[in-house]
Amino acid sequence: MNRVARLILVRHGETEGESSIRYHGRTDVPLSELGRAQMRLVGRALETHRGDRTFARVFSSPLVRASEGARIVAGDSAPLVTIDEFAEVHFGLFEGLTADEIRERYPDEFARWNADRLAPGYAYPAGESRTAFTNRVERGLERMLAAWTPRGDDALVLAHRGVIRAIVRKLARQEPVVELGSIHILRFDGAWNPEMLDLIDHLDDT
Numbered sequence: 712m713n714r715v716a717r718l719i720l721v722r723h724g725e726t727e728g729e730s731s732i733r734y735h736g737r738t739d740v741p742l743s744e745l746g747r748a749q750m751r752l753v754g755r756a757l758e759t760h761r762g763d764r765t766f767a768r769v770f771s772s773p774l775v776r777a778s779e780g781a782r783i784v785a786g787d788s789a790p791l792v793t794i795d796e797f798a799e800v801h802f803g804l805f806e807g808l809t810a811d812e813i814r815e816r817y818p819d820e821f822a823r824w825n826a827d828r829l830a831p832g833y834a835y836p837a838g839e840s841r842t843a844f845t846n847r848v849e850r851g852l853e854r855m856l857a858a859w860t861p862r863g864d865d866a867l868v869l870a871h872r873g874v875i876r877a878i879v880r881k882l883a884r885q886e887p888v889v890e891l892g893s894i895h896i897l898r899f900d901g902a903w904n905p906e907m908l909d910l911i912d913h914l915d916d917t
Contacts, residue, residue, distance in 0.1 A: 716861030717906065718882070719757065719766075720868045720875045720895040723780040724749030730776070731891055732809050736802040736838070736873075741775050749892035749914055750783035756894060756913035757784065767864035770855055772797040772871060781869035792858060796851025799871035803838020848877040861899040879908070 724746030728735050742750065769789045771781040781791055804820065805813050814821040820836045827833040834840035851874075859866045868878070872889040879885050879895060882903035887895055894910040897903050 714764075714863040716863055716899040717865045718861070718868065718878075718897045718899070718903070719865060720870065720878060720897070721750075721753055721780065721784060722872055722875055722889050722891055722893050723772075723776040723869060724753075724892045726776050728807065733807055734802045734805045734809075734813075735776075736799040736806055736871075737774075738806050739774050739776075742779050746776070746780070746891070747783060750780045752913045752916060753780075753892055753894060754784045756910070760896075761865065764865055766867045768792060768859040768866040769869075770794050770797070770859075770866065771869040772799065772874065774798055774871070777869045777871065781867065784869060785867055792855075794851045794855055796847045796854070797868070797870045797874050800841075800844045800873045801835065801839040803835035805835055805838070844873065845877050848874050849881055852878055852881060879905070 723742065725731055725743050726735065726740040726746055727743045728738065728740035730740070766785055766789060769781055769785045770792050771777045771794070773793045773795050778791065778793065804817060808816070813824070817836065831842045832840060855868070875889045875895060876887060879887050879897065883897050883905050885905050885908060887908040889895070890909065890911055892911065892914050894913070895908045896906040898906045
């Protein structure tokens with residue numbers, strides 16, 4: 712029986728810079744011990760779900776929280792291909808801040824952000840626009856698919872919330888939530904379709 716190719720997307724775990732509450736886009740912060748534990752749980756969950764299947768290719772963002780997560784999930788011996796276009800969006804003046812800190816320091820920009828953040832033309836102050844970010848990620852997706860032709864095997868992508876949402880939206884026309892350490896699986900059977908999105912049950916032990 713022919714196997715169906717699957718693209719498995721994983722968001723990195725918690726970082727030392729509190730990625731659960733801070734807007735670390737291009738800021739290169741490492742995983743915290745909690746984040747590393749979350750990545751180990753992802754690895755175990757994928758072993759249970761996938762059985763003896765190995766990853767044909769392993770891709771990650773160039774940022775250390777993603778590349779470290781990829782090595783934990785796939786193993787140090789797995790060849791890792793970095794896709795520069797899979798770096799998270801550049802939050803500009805908002806980099807490293809919480810929502811409360813953004814509101815206090817940049818009240819006018821905070822108000823515009825809340826009103827327009829989903830508009831295609833919205834750009835973070837001194838940062839990247841939504842359109843430019845999406846176009847960049849889609850260029851990276853084209854490069855990734857050129858390097859891995861889905862023919863009954865699996866590929867892993869370890870990246871960021873915005874990147875995973877852009878990829879799933881482009882391939883499967885879905886909009887996942889993408890929590891830290893979440894797993895998203897798309898299968899290819901002539902077209903890309905979601906097999907599961909926003910899987911987080913494996914994180915119950917953290």
